[in-house]
Amino acid sequence: MKKILLPTxxxxxxxxxxxxxxxxxxxxxxxxxxxHMLELPSHLLSGDTNLNVPEQLLFMKIAHERFEKTMNQDFMKDINVEITVETHKAFDGITQAIRQHDIDLVVMGSSGATGIKEMFIGSNTEKVVRTADAPVLVIKNAIEDFNVTNFVFASDFxxxxxxVFEQAIDFAxxxxxxxxxxxxxxxxxxxTTAAAEKKMKDFIVGFEDFKEHELHVYNDDTIEHGILNFSRSIDADLIGMSTHGRQGLAHFFNGSISEDLVNHALRPVITFKI
Structure with a gap:
């Protein structure tokens, strides 16, 4: 893992x-x-650059001042950082940057979305989770010292x-x-528990890069609730799963467990696109 994209x-x-x-x-x-993606007022994207330049420069100046403040924080010392300010729509800019820089991991903050907002609007984080070619790690809360001791990988195996599992092993x-x-x-x-455990044991045959693991079969009313409740029961540091990258009507009608987790889980979630 040598290239990490952080949209802010x-x-x-x-x-x-x-x-x-x-x-x-x-x-x-x-x-x-x-x-950082500049959220410019629509009239600044009209194409009349003679009128827009002074205001664009002002927004750009503010962004760089914020970057300077960010870079001066202690936790940013001794890290190689490439800073860019773009005027694309946030989602388009993120997907373009992933391809342009051959990104290994995207790390994004999210406050989640619920109810009407979740159904009709969604979030840039949710869109990136659905479509990104790189793994996406979503962080909701302040973490003093990020460390992963217990990593839940949920799957139908x-x-x-x-x-996807190979990528999860690499991260673990x-x-x-x-x-x-x-x-x-x-x-x-x-x-049955016996059938589920056999499926999991057959699945991991041939994987040699991981040793410390446990197999779990957990009963719940939905897959999402099962993942959240099990993760809470072992105080997991991270939840991981795949996303199928559904688009259009298929996504609207079928939904996505990974996106629901990103919205509802308080713990960090990492997704890997199939």
């Missing part, structure tokens, strides 16, 4: 994420690509999850974390 709007949640990104960068000798190995492989049983897709 200079909010408290973005700073929480930046502290985690800084910790990861120091541990891995990585570069942080610190990016089908073959298409194996590449950064911290020497114990992986808790979790299969959630629900009334709508119930299987």
């Amino acid at each position: 709007d200079f909010s408290d949640q973005a700073e929480y994420a930046l502290k985690v990104a800084a910790s990861l960068a120091k541990r891995n000798g990585a570069t942080i690509y610190l990016m 089908t073959d298409d999850q194996k590449l 190995n950064i911290y020497g974390a114990k992986l808790h492989l979790l299969f959630v049983n629900t009334p709508n897709r119930f299987v």
